[in-house]
Amino acid sequence: MNCLSWNCRGGGNVATVRDLCALVRAHNPLIVFLCETRQKCDRMKRLCSRLGLKGFAGSDSDGFSGGLALFWHESLFGYSGN
Template sequence: MYVLSWNVQRLGNLRTFHDLRNLLQDKTPYIVFLIETRMTAVQMGGLVRRLGVGGVLYVPREWFFGGLYFLWNTGLQVVLLSSSSGHIDARVTFPNSFVTQITRFYGHPHLTRRIYSWELLRRLS
């Protein structure tokens, strides 16, 4: 099972999009987690359609920062368990009926607020 997690730092850049598309074609990951897309849901919707993934869960950006996207291949069943500006937690069922829980996490960028990120991780565990 391949999982790609990438802090893309603004996916709206055409070169970054092409790099992502090439990675998806070369590595064919089952799940892709994108951090810091800095895109609106409408902007990201167009890119997701062009990537041809099976499904998407997302947490929209706040102001001009953040944005988390959890993409998966066709054939997987994904159920959102919880989400916040710093995480997406989901139950994933594979075509062979294997079920797992996948939590993708992005800690708060400000040192003074990382205590909240650690608390979130404790609650998720």
């Protein structure tokens, strides 16, 4: 199993999203965990299709600190459809 965990310090930054997508394409992880996203869950959930992952769970940031996002491939746990 291949997993990717990253303290991204801001998941809304264009460069961060570009680098994240490149990492996912290069390593094809089944699970991607992001911390310190500094974003609301709704915004992070939009990354699912760009990453090619279907499952998502997350927690909102509190202002400009915190925020978690967990993405997973549907073959791992099944599609959650959240």
